[in-house]
Amino acid sequence: MDKLLRSISYIFHPLIMPLLGVIFYFSKSPRYIPLDIIQAKVISLFILTIILPILLYFLLKTIGIVNTINLKSTKERIYPLILNGIVILIVLQRILTPSQAIELYFFFIGILISNMACLILAILKFKASIHMIAISGVFMFFIALSIHFSININGTLALMSIIMGAIATSRLHLKAHTSIELIIGVFIGILPQLILVNYWL
Structure with a gap:
């Protein structure tokens, strides 16, 4: 059980969540988007939101x-x-523009706001759960997309709820966070996405 709970924190790492939201959007969007454009954006986002942060982490560790x-x-x-x-700002400037995919643009605006809120709390010496911020933000984005595109994704939302519970359990088991840090993380993830829905839904 210890290995399972420990592995959950790595499998559902915050770094993969933005890309997960983007892939879900392209898989559910009723709009026609050429495959080569989808592939270009997914690859670009993979490099900027996963590979680059990993390289920056090793630089900071060094x-x-x-x-x-x-x-x-x-x-x-x-x-x-x-x-x-800074990476998210680059994504907003170069990869996702409002004219191409307004839903994804505001999704990443929400991610940026959540990131800045987490940064402010870190400066104030409060450690909100980045895992919960990431998964709850994506969860709220999925709900908004289901309403926006009028699609039934109850199975996906149920699975996401289970994953959120598993991540919270994992973080508590590993003593990485307290309950309040997890709860604050959920609010920081959900609220920006919920507020920004008004600009595209």
Whole structure:
């Protein structure tokens, strides 16, 4: 059980969540989008939101700013969150524009807001759960898409709810967070997406 709960934190790592939201959007969108454009955006986002942050993490570890991938202290979180914010800004400027996919544009605006909120809390020495921020933000985006496209994704939402519970259990089991840190993480993930729905739904 310990290995299972530990593996959940890695399998559903926050880094993969934005790309998961993008892939889900392209798989459900009724709009015609050429396959080569979809592939180009997915590959670009994979490089910018997964590969680049991993490389930046190793750079920060090499120069002694972070010690582990878990970013156990609030101090360790500050520079990775700043760099992640810059990466998201690049995505918004170069990859996802409002004219091409307004839903994805505001999805990443929400991610940026959640990232900045987490950064502010880290500066204030409060460690909100980035895992819960990421999964709950994607969960809210899925709900909004189901309403926007009038599609039934109850099975997907049920699975996402189970995954959220599994991640929360994993983080508590590993003593990475307290219950309040998980709850605050959920709110930081959901609220920006919920508020921004008004601009595209």
